[in-house]
Amino acid sequence: MIRTTPFHPRLSELSTTGLWSHWAGYLSAQKYDMSAKHEYFGIRNSAGFFDSSPLYKYWVRGRDAERFLAGVLARDVRTCRPGRAQYTIWCDDAGFLLEDGVVFRHSDNEFMLTAAEPNLGYLRDLVGRLDVEVVDVSQEYGVLAVQGPRSREILARLSPDVAALPYFGHAQTKVGAASVTVSRTGFTGDLGYEILVPAADALPVLDAVIEAGTPYGMRPFGEQALLMARIEAGLLLVDVDFSSSRYAWTDHDRVTPVELGLRWMLRGIDDPERPFVGRKALRAEIAGGTSRWATVGIVVDWQDWDRVWTRAGLVPPKDETPLDYESMLYDADGGRVGYATSFMYSPVLQRHIGIARVRPDHGAVGSTVGLEVTVNHQYETVAAQVARLPLFNPERKTA
Amino acid sequence: MSPTSPTRTAKSREYDAIVIGGGHNGLVNAAYLAKAGLSVLVVERRHLVGGAAITEELYPGFQFTTFSYALSLLRPDIIHELDLVRHGFMPILMPSSFAPMENGDYLLLGPDRDENLKEIMRHSAHDADAMDRYEHDVERVCQLVKPLFDRVPPNLFGKSPEDLADLAWLRSHLGDAPAKVLHDAVRMLTGSAADFLDDYFESDILKGYMASSGIIGTKVGPMSQGSGLVLLYHSLGEHDGQFGAWAFHKGGNGGFTQVLARAAQAFGVEILLESEVDHVVTRDGRAVGVVLGDGTELTSRTVVSAVDPRRTFLELVEPRELPTDLVENINRFRFQGTSAKVNFALDGAPRYPALGDRTDQYRGFTNIGPSMEYLERAFDDAKYGWYSQRPYLDCAVQSMVDPDMAPPGKHVMSCFVQYAPYHLRGSDWDTEREKFGDTVQATLESFFPGFGDLVLHREVVTPLDIERVVGLSEGNIFAGEFFAPQMYFFRPAPGWSQYRTPIDGYYQCGSGTHPGGCVMGAPGKLASGQILADLRQE
Numbered sequence: 001m002i003r004t005t006p007f008h009p010r011l012s013e014l015s016t017t018g019l020w021s022h023w024a025g026y027l028s029a030q031k032y033d034m035s036a037k038h039e040y041f042g043i044r045n046s047a048g049f050f051d052s053s054p055l056y057k058y059w060v061r062g063r064d065a066e067r068f069l070a071g072v073l074a075r076d077v078r079t080c081r082p083g084r085a086q087y088t089i090w091c092d093d094a095g096f097l098l099e100d101g102v103v104f105r106h107s108d109n110e111f112m113l114t115a116a117e118p119n120l121g122y123l124r125d126l127v128g129r130l131d132v133e134v135v136d137v138s139q140e141y142g143v144l145a146v147q148g149p150r151s152r153e154i155l156a157r158l159s160p161d162v163a164a165l166p167y168f169g170h171a172q173t174k175v176g177a178a179s180v181t182v183s184r185t186g187f188t189g190d191l192g193y194e195i196l197v198p199a200a201d202a203l204p205v206l207d208a209v210i211e212a213g214t215p216y217g218m219r220p221f222g223e224q225a226l227l228m229a230r231i232e233a234g235l236l237l238v239d240v241d242f243s244s245s246r247y248a249w250t251d252h253d254r255v256t257p258v259e260l261g262l263r264w265m266l267r268g269i270d271d272p273e274r275p276f277v278g279r280k281a282l283r284a285e286i287a288g289g290t291s292r293w294a295t296v297g298i299v300v301d302w303q304d305w306d307r308v309w310t311r312a313g314l315v316p317p318k319d320e321t322p323l324d325y326e327s328m329l330y331d332a333d334g335g336r337v338g339y340a341t342s343f344m345y346s347p348v349l350q351r352h353i354g355i356a357r358v359r360p361d362h363g364a365v366g367s368t369v370g371l372e373v374t375v376n377h378q379y380e381t382v383a384a385q386v387a388r389l390p391l392f393n394p395e396r397k398t399a
Numbered sequence: 400m401s402p403t404s405p406t407r408t409a410k411s412r413e414y415d416a417i418v419i420g421g422g423h424n425g426l427v428n429a430a431y432l433a434k435a436g437l438s439v440l441v442v443e444r445r446h447l448v449g450g451a452a453i454t455e456e457l458y459p460g461f462q463f464t465t466f467s468y469a470l471s472l473l474r475p476d477i478i479h480e481l482d483l484v485r486h487g488f489m490p491i492l493m494p495s496s497f498a499p500m501e502n503g504d505y506l507l508l509g510p511d512r513d514e515n516l517k518e519i520m521r522h523s524a525h526d527a528d529a530m531d532r533y534e535h536d537v538e539r540v541c542q543l544v545k546p547l548f549d550r551v552p553p554n555l556f557g558k559s560p561e562d563l564a565d566l567a568w569l570r571s572h573l574g575d576a577p578a579k580v581l582h583d584a585v586r587m588l589t590g591s592a593a594d595f596l597d598d599y600f601e602s603d604i605l606k607g608y609m610a611s612s613g614i615i616g617t618k619v620g621p622m623s624q625g626s627g628l629v630l631l632y633h634s635l636g637e638h639d640g641q642f643g644a645w646a647f648h649k650g651g652n653g654g655f656t657q658v659l660a661r662a663a664q665a666f667g668v669e670i671l672l673e674s675e676v677d678h679v680v681t682r683d684g685r686a687v688g689v690v691l692g693d694g695t696e697l698t699s700r701t702v703v704s705a706v707d708p709r710r711t712f713l714e715l716v717e718p719r720e721l722p723t724d725l726v727e728n729i730n731r732f733r734f735q736g737t738s739a740k741v742n743f744a745l746d747g748a749p750r751y752p753a754l755g756d757r758t759d760q761y762r763g764f765t766n767i768g769p770s771m772e773y774l775e776r777a778f779d780d781a782k783y784g785w786y787s788q789r790p791y792l793d794c795a796v797q798s799m800v801d802p803d804m805a806p807p808g809k810h811v812m813s814c815f816v817q818y819a820p821y822h823l824r825g826s827d828w829d830t831e832r833e834k835f836g837d838t839v840q841a842t843l844e845s846f847f848p849g850f851g852d853l854v855l856h857r858e859v860v861t862p863l864d865i866e867r868v869v870g871l872s873e874g875n876i877f878a879g880e881f882f883a884p885q886m887y888f889f890r891p892a893p894g895w896s897q898y899r900t901p902i903d904g905y906y907q908c909g910s911g912t913h914p915g916g917c918v919m920g921a922p923g924k925l926a927s928g929q930i931l932a933d934l935r936q937e
Contacts, residue, residue, distance in 0.1 A: 033759065034494070034511035035494035035509065037510070038492070038510070038762065041491045041492070044489075045489070045491055045800065045801060045802075150802055216802045217799065302479050315642070317640055318640030345639065347492065348484070350475075350478050350479070350483075350484050350639075351479075351484075
């Protein structure tokens with residue numbers, strides 16, 4: 001039987017479409033009304049809220065918690081002070097990515113790690129003799145993301161502490177009678193927050209957020225709008241932009257953090273004091289320059305796009321719905337140089353954009369690749385420029 | 400103040416080009432000229448640029464789109480070529496259209512085709528698939544007409560190789576169209592919206608809703624020949640690749656023209672505010688500069704008028720310097736503004752009884768024009784010199800989708816009103832302004848009981864106000880009536896549709912030139928191409 005999140009009783013009242021998908025065993029709204037695009041505009045323009053509760057959540061606690069996570073996660077968690085959070089990854093021995101998530105440091109010895117897939121067994125198996133407990137509390141909390149330019153103003157009405165939160169900061173606070181953790185995190189690339197709330201208090205907190213946000217035009221948004229926003233924000237999605245090495249059959253389906261554009265996470269990798277899973281392989285990859293891919297943004301040449309479709313007698317489509325398949329990329333001679341893992345028309349950028357994996361020699365910002373599109377059942381190639389991720393990066397996100 | 404901020408004193412006495420009027424076409428034109436390397440000054444009479452596309456805080460906390468209130472026809476190439484996204488371009492596509500009915504029912508169309516068909520079937524099962532056919536047929540016409548929007552009209556009267564090549568292109572473009580598409584285009588361009596719509600639909604509410612696009616800004620009723628052209632124009636927008644899609648720009652249409660101004664300034668355009676051009680200086684049949692109202696003389700090789708044809712030809716230059724037939728044509732060029740605005744600051748969202756406490760119906764236009772007969776009767780008043788006693792209204796509650804427009808929980812409501820003829824018989828607009836506002840508010844009250852209790856502030860904008868404030872002659876929102884003899888190679892006059900004028904170095908780029916009004920930008924862009932081509936020749 002499919003489960004529902006602690007927010008579901010209210011969300012099901014708000015859904016006018018009855019469109020739900022199954023996410024990690026829970027009902028998750030695809031869209032609340034018929035226009036996912038308009039829900040997306042809520043995020044970019046006023047504010048929207050999204051139920052992230054299906055994420056897996058683990059407390060990692062104990063005297064050795066920092067040491068443990070420093071050895072599991074590829075990004076150095078020792079640089080994360082209490083009250084801060086980090087976007088992080090973990091790899092296998094070969095340096096291939098297993099998964100990504102966010103780690104929140106609550107105190108010296110207490111962390112919460114969120115992830116899209118179950119990881120309890122994996123984490124516990126790595127504990128060894130350390131003084132650490134890993135506890136799966138996935139069902140004990142709801143997570144409500146409140147995202148968009150007005151999100152700060154809205155949440156500050158409920159909890160003034162929110163106003164001062166820095167990017168990737170978090171704080172314990174109260175919404176009404178409920179104790180919650182509010183973090184300045186999210187998956188939209190906009191100004192935004194996530195509220196971690198004990199399941200029993202989820203509904204009153206949601207109601208308080210709705211009451212505070214409605215005058216600002218805040219509205220619920222579903223997965224479709226989220227998946228649009230995250231491509232613009234250059235936020236990678238497991239099973240779309242990368243696969244977990246754990247489930248891959250061949251190395252074609254595996255990717256390293258460097259190949260995924262996450263080399264910045266490996267700062268301090270040469271520190272001998274911090275052995276972590278995959279370190280040796282990653283150092284060898286960096287030293288040897290053996291990365292097979294670079295992950296980049298692509299921005300389609302609008303004139304070329306219009307030309308190809310118009311020539312075929314068609315109105316050039318500008319569809320914000322992300323493609324659910326890969327599009328091949330070619331060089332000027334027609335040689336394959338990579339593929340777009342995500343692709344959409346971005347309403348805020350007014351361009352077709354994508355997240356792509358290209359051979360490193362084609363990864364220079366400003367260089368041109370040919371994107372394969374199907375027009376009138378024929379393959380056509382349109383020019384696209386390689387660009388730095390994220391493609392949409394408003395000042396307010398970090399300001 | 401950054402070096403490119405708008406100023407009130409020109410920094411120099413000499414420019415490559417001076418653009419008269421900081422409306423959207425003036426700004427687009429200036430930006431293209433500056434992008435090509437010219438030193439450009441835009442001279443704007445008011446304290447802000449934007450022309451009729453402005454946003455003003457007329458009541459504390461409430462942002463009013465005083466005149467123009469939505470975007471659709473802006474040419475997509477301008478967005479990219481002027482790098483508008485970098486300067487804050489942000490159109491928010493409208494997801495729905497709401498059409499209340501006099502019996503309390505309504506038509507509410509949204510983004511989902513199947514849901515729309517069911518909604519249409521509530522009114523007429525016949526009309527559901529008719530809607531699909533209609534939309535497809537009109538889109539085919541749009542596809543045919545669109546390339547004409549993005550090109551300088553051929554000179555019908557020229558015999559140069561370029562003129563002949565332009566005409567050959569037109570012949571081949573139209574000649575390649577399927578017979579049905581070409582015929583539909585002619586039916587729309589010359590016929591009435593009513594005749595065209597009657598071929599598809601039977602339901603009054605659907606026809607009223609559709610026909611409303613055939614009258615906006617123009618002194619025609621839906622049953623008048625010529626309303627088909629207006630209907631086609633309002634289908635030609637292509638936001639995000641969707642024909643007929645409309646959007647609210649972040650911060651209203653003034654938010655959009657501020658984006659344009661920033662883009663123009665980034666290319667080096669200088670904007671001079673609160674300065675009126677008194678006249679264009681000519682020497683030996685050539686424009687050499689302008690004289691401002693305060694007597695300041697500025698010189699330039701190129702002068703571009705972004706104001707309407709009457710001002711361009713009859714006020715800024717001496718008509719005696721122009722060919723007599725051009726002067727005659729401009730003298731009889733029809734303006735006959737017939738639109739007004741009534742804008743409200745509201746204490747909350749209007750309530751539509753049949754929808755209870757819902758407010759999502761206001762995320763797009765709310766169309767008060769429940770039948771073609773309603774619209775035609777509204778027009779009847781205007782035919783005889785009076786404003787509609789039961790007017791057509793196109794309402795937009797922009798604060799529903801843009802929280803920047805009003806304080807939390809409050810709303811602004813822009814109501815475009817027709818008909819409001821510029822020339823009133825037996826009275827004048829200064830006398831009638833508030834009575835007209837009362838008429839509009841009473842109409843709203845009849846559809847939204849309790850509306851009056853929500854009103855915190857009301858601003859009535861008559862055609863006379865549009866003329867006085869914006870400078871559009873007779874308050875015509877398109878800078879000249881949309882009808883066949885004033886379009887394409889006849890806009891604004893036969894032989895002068897290619898943005899040049901009989902005075903060398905003097906150009907026109909306002910909405911009075913092809914392809915016309917609406918916040919389209921095409922005249923500004925197309926004119927810049929002509930100017931730059933001429934400069935290369937010199």
